[in-house]
Amino acid sequence: MTKNPIIAGLDIGTYAIKFLVAEERPDGRGFEVLGRRITLTEGVRKGVVNDSKKLTDKISETLEQVEREAGRQVGGVYVNINGSHLFCISSEGLVSVSRADQKISEQDLERVIEAAKTFSLPSNKEIIEVIPQEYVIDDQDGIKEPLGLEGIRLEAKILAVGGFSPYIDRASETVIRAGLDVRDMFLGSAAASETVLDSQEKELGVAVVDLGAATTSIAVYEEGEMIHTAVLPIGMQNVRNDIAIGLRVSIDAAEKILEEMGTHILGEATAKRKAVDVSGEKDVSFKEKDLKEIARARIEEIFELVEKELEKIERAGLLPAGIVLTGGGAKLDNLVGFVKKKTQLPVRTGAPKDFYPSQEDPSLSTVCGLIKLGSRVEKKSGLIDFRFDKGLGKKIKKILRIFIP
Ligand SMILES: Nc1ncnc2c1ncn2[C@@H]1O[C@H](COP(=O)(O)OP(=O)(O)OP(=O)(O)O)[C@@H](O)[C@H]1O
Ligand SMILES: [Mg+2]
Structure with a gap:
């Protein structure tokens, strides 16, 4: 029998590195934890890597332990990004629907998101996540799922999350040096939200406050x-x-x-x-x-x-x-x-939900959320991927993701 693919999450906290290896349960309801290691961090200051060498050694050590515990080899990981350099910007884009039958296609969605992303950023900052808030088709606003709907003008309102490129690159390079492939990087508070919030809270309006050792991260949700x-x-x-x-x-x-x-x-x-x-x-x-x-x-x-x-x-x-x-x-x-x-x-x-054995510890929310997001990335086709190479071989993949509820 073939084994389920494993998913690994790595939360590089200022106080502790949390490394979790899990596989989705056969019934799709939650995750079986195969290995978990928590190690005191070295080389991170206020959520940002400041000594790559020290941190690489710590991650390698933690990787060895978690692989031994899980009895499986870990190739790639989902990693968090943290630090007060992270920022968000609201923006809008507008395109004409391209198909003759006026049905909105995947390409139209890609184009409108690209259009919404055309704001100027200093050269050392980059966008890491794009979250569509809503679409407007002609004058009809509040549309969440525009694919296949008919219209002439398609507008997207987005929240773009970005950060200081050198810090983001240093974090991924450090993980790669520890012998891991960075499958994707997520904003830490977005990952934590994934496992501590339910969809009703996100719909109504809620703020997740992740009180870490050296940072306090906030993520506010409304209408999902x-x-x-x-x-x-x-x-x-x-x-x-x-x-x-x-x-x-x-x-x-x-x-x-x-x-x-x-x-x-x-x-x-x-x-x-x-x-x-x-x-x-x-x-x-x-x-x-x-x-x-x-x-x-x-x-x-x-x-x-x-x-x-x-x-x-x-x-x-x-x-x-x-x-x-x-x-x-x-x-x-x-x-x-x-x-x-x-x-x-x-x-x-809020503590992680849907992990077995239970991981009822609020300091594990980010790492558990990384596994949930990672599993979603691996399952979902129809993702809009903008992967690009940053000179470190094929191992760095940056995926600019469109979060579809
Ligand atoms: N029972 C407790 N009461 C108060 N604080 C606690 C308790 N247990 C742990 N902490 C604090 O939680 C912090 C560690 O939390 P966490 O693991 O979420 O941080 P981190 O992810 O490493 O840091 P950051 O997110 O800022 O990079 C430590 O500063 C510790 O003092
Ligand atoms: Mg943290």
Whole structure:
């Protein structure tokens, strides 16, 4: 019997590399996890590769472990892109329908997307994803699936997501040097959304907030499509560093305090002294009240910045399905209640769905989402592929994808 093809996802986080190998279940309902490795990262700063050599070594090490665990060889991976260099632009394009019978064809869709992409970008920036928001045929707007419909003028409204080319190239080159083929790269928050949101939330209006170690990524959805994205250069390591400085403890102690004492950061805190056990250190103790004061201020700041992003697109306080928190920071105790109060929106924590055995950890949302998106790419014909070679042989493939719901 032939084995199902395996799909591999690699989330290069600032704190941890998450490498997951899975195969789709025979009934098509979810994914069987064959191997999973989480390794502390080296060579990444604020979501961007800054030491390619160190990171290559870490990825190779993780690859070896995950292949051993899965008992299968991994040839290609789906990889995330992160960093505050990522941006999005809304744009529109217009073409005349080309067929004599006026039925809209695949070629018309390709042409109209190309037309919508003709905005000027500095030479060192590139578009990595194009998300059609809606089509307008003659004067009929709000069309999501125009293929085969009749008309004379076809207009597309798109959201284009892009980033700084040298950073994107460096990330893919690093993965290639570790011996892997980069099948495709996806925006991290788009990948995470794929596994933490349901289609109703995307339809109603929702924001995914991925609280990572050094970045907070936001992806906002409405009427089924992404309408905005941004990456803020701030995350849980900032909170940890504040704790280390403010309570005069080591970084390791601060990390432990952050992960274990969340209830005192965002919940009730008394004047009592608390202590944590950190190997090799003695007497790590502090006042609950001091911890709360120090750490809470930074978390407040992160969510004020998130609200500012929502204000930019006039959605502050206006998303019916609210906010879904994910990423390692979403594990902070009492965060849901805190964000609810602050934003006056419904808030929940989102972790990967449809993986067996269950991967109920919010820090695995991006890697699980990469597998879901990867499986969709591999299945879907009718993708519009713009693959191009960037001088590193055939291994770098950049696919500018049209997200079709
Ligand atoms: N229980 C917890 N409470 C608070 N923070 C936590 C908890 N567990 C983990 N974290 C924090 O989550 C962060 C790691 O999350 P994650 O793995 O999502 O980050 P990353 O993907 O490596 O980083 P980035 O996305 O910014 O590149 C660490 O900074 C860690 O301190
Ligand atoms: Mg991350």
